[in-house]
């Protein structure tokens with residue numbers, strides 16, 4: 001917020017599925033300097049998980065549900081920002097001076113930017129401060145090559161932030177940075193430091209763009225509202241799940257369908273585990289299961305989300321029921 005000004009700054013955080021948006025938010029919200037931040041999370045799929053992973057900000061967090069902010073729920077963002085003001089006014093949530101909006105990993109930020117610029121009538125002025133786009137240091141080049149959504153996000157960025165530089169060769173990161181500068185010369189390109197966060201640099205206004213963005217062509221003619229071939233399967237399970245069966249299911253899914261699996265995330269209530277366990281799949285890559293200290297849900301509960309492209313999503317649900325829960329194949333449990 002500028003000195004002497006009660007303007008609320010909005011930071012729009014976009015970036016392809018699994019590129020590190022939620023991880024960055026978790027780090028940002030651990031910073032005392034950002035305590036006065038409200039968070040709006042938009043997730044693809046019917047069961048949201050990210051809000052559970054951002055525990056420290058939970059009281060200041062609102063979800064944008066029912067679809068992707070760039071296509072199906074335009075206008076809802078305006079309403080959600082209004083709701084933040086109402087809740088802060090009622091004392092239901094702490095006062096805030098900045099808002100971070102996390103889009104889905106498939107969102108085209110352009111219509112969201114347009115909506116934020118049109119925003120009026122709020123109790124305090126609201127101003128879009130900048131668009132930050134996370135770019136996956138490992139899979140970014142592949143996303144740029146194959147996914148219009150990733151290209152549209154980079155094109156809208158004021159700041160492109162390369163993540164996962166801690167697990168990629170520096171030459172690959174530098175080549176990715178060069179290609180981002182080529183795609184959007186108006187954006188600053190930075191590499192996210194896996195150690196200390198440079199908050200000032202992340203949140204500071206970006207300098208005047210050195211050159212207008214170069215025209216670029218999307219392979220399918222645009223990203224917003226298209227998300228072609230994308231489908232989501234999500235499932236909640238009350239009873240604890242067996243890790244061996246889950247692993248068998250994941251092995252089967254990933255050995256047969258890896259190219260079609262663009263994102264998988266799960267909060268798991270595993271038999272014999274002391275607490276919740278989180279697993280992430282980003283493209284064909286799978287991370288180690290990560291234990292959480294405590295349940296972010298009211299009671300232990302597994303939540304799984306799988307996002308696919310160009311594959312019938314019922315395959316995911318049927319194989320899950322057959323291998324993991326033992327319910328007969330074809331029972332409609334997925335949502």
Ligand SMILES: Nc1nc2c(ncn2[C@@H]2O[C@H](COP(=O)(O)OP(=O)(O)OP(=O)(O)O)[C@@H](O)[C@H]2O)c(=O)[nH]1
Pocket residue numbers: 015016017018019020021022023024050104105163164165166167192194263280282287
């Ligand atoms: N090594 C490493 N892993 C990272 C980094 N950032 C994110 N990850 C991992 O990448 C996976 C996906 O990270 P998220 O933060 O959930 O990605 P996201 O962009 O919020 O994902 P969606 O909400 O599905 O779009 C997780 O396993 C993270 O731990 C990073 O800078 N370095």
